[in-house]
Amino acid sequence: MSNVAVTVDFRGKKVALDKVTDPRIKSALAQMAMDVGAKLATAKCPEHDQAPSEIRLHLTASGDADLQYHSCCEKLRDVVAKAL
Numbered sequence: 001m002s003n004v005a006v007t008v009d010f011r012g013k014k015v016a017l018d019k020v021t022d023p024r025i026k027s028a029l030a031q032m033a034m035d036v037g038a039k040l041a042t043a044k045c046p047e048h049d050q051a052p053s054e055i056r057l058h059l060t061a062s063g064d065a066d067l068q069y070h071s072c073c074e075k076l077r078d079v080v081a082k083a084l
């Protein structure tokens with residue numbers, strides 16, 4: 001699976017998922033991160049055979065997700081957009 005660095009809005013601060021102390025919130029957000037990671041695990045650029053790298057996922061308390069990653073080109077971005 002792709003390695004996804006997850007940060008979350010927790011009480012108004014941007015923190016790493018590991019720092020979230022509420023186990024219910026933590027497990028829900030970890031599940032969301034795993035879902036994204038699983039979807040991205042098979043995403044590959046048809047031209048360069050590259051996977052997205054340096055994937056960062058920021059989640060807000062209301063469940064909005066902001067995904068950032070490094071891609072070799074626009075084609076990979078298309079693949080990722082379709083995978084999600």
Ligand SMILES: [Zn+2]
Pocket residue numbers: 045046047048049050072073074075076
């Ligand atoms: Zn590419």
